[in-house]
Amino acid sequence: MEKLRVELRERSYEILINRDNLHLIGERLLRFSTGSKIGIISNPTVAELYGNKLVSSLKNEGFDPYLILIPDGETYKDYFWAYHILTQLLELGFDRRSCLIALGGGVIGDITAFVASVYMRGISYIQIPTTLLAQVDSSVGGKTGVNHPLGKNLIGTFWQPSLVWIDVDTLHSLPEREFISGVAEIIKYGIIWDRDFFEFIKTNKEKILKKDENILIAIIKRSCEIKAEVVSKDERESSLRAILNYGHTVGHAIETLTGYGSYLHGEAISIGMIYEARLSNLLGFLSKENYQSIKDTIKNFGLPVDMPSIVDISAMIKTILIDKKNIEGKIRMVIPEDIGKMKINFEVNIEDIKKLFYE
Template sequence: MPGSELRVNLGERSYTITVGAGTLGSLGVVCRGLRLGRNAAIITNTTVGPLYSDRVATALATAGFTPYRIEIPDGEEYKNGATLSLIYDGLLEAGLTRDAFIVALGGGVVGDMAGFAAATFLRGVPFIQVPTTLLAQVDSSVGGKTGINHPLGKNLIGAFYQPRAVVIDVETLSTLPEREYLGGMAEVIKYGVVLDRNLFEYLETAESALRARETSCLTEVIMRSCALKASVVERDEREAGLRAVLNYGHTLGHAVETLTGYSTYLHGEAVAIGMVQAARIAAARTIASPADTVRIEKLLQAFGLPTVLPVFPAGEYAAALLRDKKSRDEGLHFVLNEGIGGFSIATLQDLTELLEICGIRG
């Protein structure tokens, strides 16, 4: 079987991540090894489906499965209850039963929605993650977070539901639009900033090769990113504490997405903006230096990512932050970098300091 393997150890919910070039062709073998039921629903979108669903369906059929296809619209703005109902309709119209399984073929939106459908259809059926974007490969396909957005906030409705396997084919990145590819790099940079200084330094030196999508470099950063995320998820599967580190840059990033209606910035772009603001807050609290902030911002900009907050009144930012799922009775949990390679989690009861440091006024 092509590719390198990494195990996510979660007891009876453990699974293997396979990373390599050409791994789509081995999907049927992977599913057969898991002893899944005969029927498989491939959930994809109108962009990825024409590119890869035939290959996935053939791999499944060759291994003895009967594949059904369900296509949903492409875009973060469709990550909602209406689109989820379309998935349920397709599953029911295909006559699938509890021994069927779902294959999530696409980026983070497809993975999150297909995973949530798997968690809730007939009270739960198995699913396989087959991420085709860099962001999904290094982040959203691993760890079992599934869900949909609500007009008042991102990912407010969902469930923790682990996949049975993750199959990552780096060759799918060759068809990914440049903007989406670079957006995925924000999540890779995130891991370096808060968890692995060596990875951050590798990204600084390998920037040209990664922008050229060299397979060996891509495989390296995807494996390292997945290993970092797996190590966090293994210790804190349901985000009781440590796993919150993975939200670095996401708190303000989600606010940006909410305020712009999920249509102006890609998720990774919003996270990049949020990371720079978090670094500024960390510097203001003296757990990082201004030089660290400059270095983080410079690396993000080297990958063509935005770093400036869009202009909205402070009251609108505050309202979006307080609706965030990381908000608790005691305050908003906010991840800060300690230098580069470390982190701490602050609880902010008064958002005034955060807003002022980020230059949000009015």
């Protein structure tokens, strides 16, 4: 079992990474001072694969688990379905000692965390991410959120999990497109923090795509180490944590403008990373060689690199203008000045944004 710790004083928690460990979660929960009622939030696809194993593990240790399902997809990460989960919890008599488990990808993790943060002003929850993207990114760090038609994750809170429990065996049931989408966030960690890790990803492309378990555990662990270090230094994104948003200004705008359904998160972020790297090159920071290396690496993993033709550029600019990182109408972005080094909350002129998309 690979173990990491996110150090946040009284809100600290562990990230545990292994293979074939889902059946052990009930035993692990005995270490927490949680009540008997456990709400497992999932979608029908993931629940069919792993729900029974998780329910059995909890029942074997004396817990009283309830499976609460929402439809599968980013489209359903909204306040309506959050309200649906809250209603279910109230009807089932969940109290402040009850616990939630997010069993699924980023959508399930985000909405479960959001519900946990607001139910009776906050109850504990555990992340069991079943997608690569969720394992390396959204399950760690305590950001919660639901989407709004005007923008992604504009409604949310900071609420740390009690535990992140990663079973890499769940990746074998993941559709190839979903798996490759998760690789985008792994590439991001190399760009924002660790050039050697970036080179390691490039060198081990074939093993990653073949889902070599030793390589998977290594890249998941390193990604989580980077995020844990960043979050431990800046829990609420006052400065350093903003580097995790690389690619997300343009990427979130793509997701918003395509209706949260046409592009997976990692696919949108891939395009976002390329455009934001190109912006840095246009501004004279990132070298042409490093820009090309970022673009080639993303492309070589089969991720998209071009702006979708269905996206209206004027709408793209308007969406960027309401990005939650902006302050008092000023566009703030995270752009790479080198691989492994970022400019944080860099103020970008609207004319430079137009040049990026129109020239």
